[in-house]
Amino acid sequence: MVKLGVNIGGLNLKNPVLTASGTFGYGEEFADFIDLNRLGGFVIKGTTINHREGNPYPRMAETPSGMLNAVGLQNKGVDYFIDNIYPRIKDVDSHVIVNVSGATIDDYVAVCEKLTPLDKINAIEVNISCPNVKQGGMAFGTTADGAAQVARAVRKAFPKTVIIKLSPNVTDITEIARAVEAEGADAVSLINTLLGMAIDIERQRPYLSTITGGLSGPAVRPVAVRMVWQVAKAVNIPVVGLGGIMNGRDAIEFMLAGARAIQVGTANFVDPSVTMKIVDYIEDYCQRHGISNINDIVGMINQ
Numbered sequence: 001m002v003k004l005g006v007n008i009g010g011l012n013l014k015n016p017v018l019t020a021s022g023t024f025g026y027g028e029e030f031a032d033f034i035d036l037n038r039l040g041g042f043v044i045k046g047t048t049i050n051h052r053e054g055n056p057y058p059r060m061a062e063t064p065s066g067m068l069n070a071v072g073l074q075n076k077g078v079d080y081f082i083d084n085i086y087p088r089i090k091d092v093d094s095h096v097i098v099n100v101s102g103a104t105i106d107d108y109v110a111v112c113e114k115l116t117p118l119d120k121i122n123a124i125e126v127n128i129s130c131p132n133v134k135q136g137g138m139a140f141g142t143t144a145d146g147a148a149q150v151a152r153a154v155r156k157a158f159p160k161t162v163i164i165k166l167s168p169n170v171t172d173i174t175e176i177a178r179a180v181e182a183e184g185a186d187a188v189s190l191i192n193t194l195l196g197m198a199i200d201i202e203r204q205r206p207y208l209s210t211i212t213g214g215l216s217g218p219a220v221r222p223v224a225v226r227m228v229w230q231v232a233k234a235v236n237i238p239v240v241g242l243g244g245i246m247n248g249r250d251a252i253e254f255m256l257a258g259a260r261a262i263q264v265g266t267a268n269f270v271d272p273s274v275t276m277k278i279v280d281y282i283e284d285y286c287q288r289h290g291i292s293n294i295n296d297i298v299g300m301i302n303q
């Protein structure tokens with residue numbers, strides 16, 4: 001028997017496999033394809049204080065080994081989540097992590113305060129890295145000062161596990177990671193999408209209504225692995241790794257680089273049952289390599 005449990009800033013996960021925000025809806029959409037109880041947890045879509053329509057269409061474009069999106073945090077707001085979605089998912093036997101976004105610091109705080117009383121929500125992931133909104137989002141995540149301000153405010157407003165999701169669109173991601181650790185973040189997750197752009201040469205127009213968008217999928221994986229490796233060495237809090245994980249092999253790659261847990265994003269669009277295959281692969285990999293506890297492989301390349 002391989003021990004697959006990991007701890008992310010006080011949150012005990014039965015295995016290191018989570019899903020990535022914005023690629024897994026509210027979880028229930030995937031219940032026909034997978035057993036949600038077999039996940040370490042799932043991160044629900046970006047949630048804001050008020051309803052958001054998101055950006056105009058088109059807001060998705062396929063690129064070689066990846067996709068660009070500019071969804072722009074479309075969601076019905078935190079009250080809708082609490083009244084309509086939460087009652088339907090609160091009995092699942094894995095962690096539900098809410099991804100929180102805001103245009104101002106007060107927005108982040110207001111969402112945190114509404115989530116705090118919910119028994120099932122033991123962790124939030126704070127998105128300071130969305131490249132697809134004009135206000136807030138990535139603006140906070142690209143300076144150490146901005147990131148620290150959000151981390152400080154949510155730390156006060158949410159007493160349970162706080163994971164800060166970092167942007168890769170920076171020169172030195174370790175500086176941002178250290179800044180949020182200093183403000184009391186329990187963990188960091190990385191990476192969000194890389195800012196990208198693609199042009200339809202026949203129409204002579206960008207594919208996306210917003211011109212630029214966020215690149216995800218296998219194309220970003222080497223960048224993400226490098227950043228996870230750098231951040232894991234720079235901070236003492238756990239690192240959640242993501243970016244282009246398509247299968248179990250990729251998940252192990254992130255853990256060897258230093259991720260204590262991983263998230264699966266774009267791959268859910270290709271194969272909605274991929275997370276179950278990844279859980280099985282991780283267990284099988286450990287058995288093949290004589291590893292009895294998954295925690296032993298975290299950051300192994302540095303040992």
Ligand SMILES: Cc1cc2nc3c(=O)[nH]c(=O)nc-3n(C[C@H](O)[C@H](O)[C@H](O)COP(=O)(O)O)c2cc1C
Pocket residue numbers: 020021022023045046047069071073099127130165191192193215216217218220242243244245263264265266267
């Ligand atoms: C359609 C789409 C919507 C997304 N929405 C969010 C979001 O609301 N909040 C967030 O923090 N990240 C969001 N992301 C980023 C993903 O959670 C993830 O960080 C990124 O896609 C890299 O992982 P991947 O290559 O496995 O998809 C979104 C990504 C996609 C493709």
